[in-house]
Amino acid sequence: MYPRDEVADYIGEHFIPVKAHIAEQPGTFGRFHKNWTPTLVVMDGRGIERHEWVGYLPADEFSGQLALGRAQAAFGAGDWEEAEERFREAAAAWSNTEAAPEAVYWAGVSRYKASEDPAALGETADRLAERYPDSLWATRASVWAD
Amino acid sequence: MSIEWRKDVDAALEEAQETGRPLLVDFNAAPD
Numbered sequence: 077m078y079p080r081d082e083v084a085d086y087i088g089e090h091f092i093p094v095k096a097h098i099a100e101q102p103g104t105f106g107r108f109h110k111n112w113t114p115t116l117v118v119m120d121g122r123g124i125e126r127h128e129w130v131g132y133l134p135a136d137e138f139s140g141q142l143a144l145g146r147a148q149a150a151f152g153a154g155d156w157e158e159a160e161e162r163f164r165e166a167a168a169a170w171s172n173t174e175a176a177p178e179a180v181y182w183a184g185v186s187r188y189k190a191s192e193d194p195a196a197l198g199e200t201a202d203r204l205a206e207r208y209p210d211s212l213w214a215t216r217a218s219v220w221a222d
Numbered sequence: 223m224s225i226e227w228r229k230d231v232d233a234a235l236e237e238a239q240e241t242g243r244p245l246l247v248d249f250n251a252a253p254d
Contacts, residue, residue, distance in 0.1 A: 088225055098249070
């Protein structure tokens with residue numbers, strides 16, 4: 077399922093990886109209210125879910141989701157500067173994936189949370205409109221445009 | 223590098239708190 081060494085390396089470096097098999101661990105599925113596979117969830121040490129995706133993805137899309145999940149874990153912890161850095165890394169590394177416009181959106185939100193400067197949101201809307209105009213994330217951010 | 227998958231969620235949650243790394247939980251139905 078993880079044929080690329082760099083994907084396995086990234087998981088090993090940045091996550092505590094857990095496998096829950098539907099036949100072997102039905103209790104874990106019930107505990108986290110999951111009823112479909114594959115479902116991938118990034119959660120913090122308190123068991124709070126920060127990011128989720130469903131279904132098989134090509135390696136680049138999968139890696140983009142991993143990077144988003146790592147950034148969302150920092151965002152969920154209220155570490156805005158770390159979150160912004162991770163979202164920007166995700167957007168740059170996986171710029172041609174579905175994760176990229178989402179990462180740009182949340183990088184802008186993280187910057188706004190850290191700075192309380194509304195300009196961060198306007199700049200994010202402009203960037204999404206320019207780089208990912210057909211994405212739903214550009215639409216979501218459009219209300220921030222000047 | 224092979225991935226060292228854990229199966230004990232509670233132990234993994236403790237490990238996540240100790241290391242500051244988030245969990246990646248793969249809910250799956252695939253054969254090993």
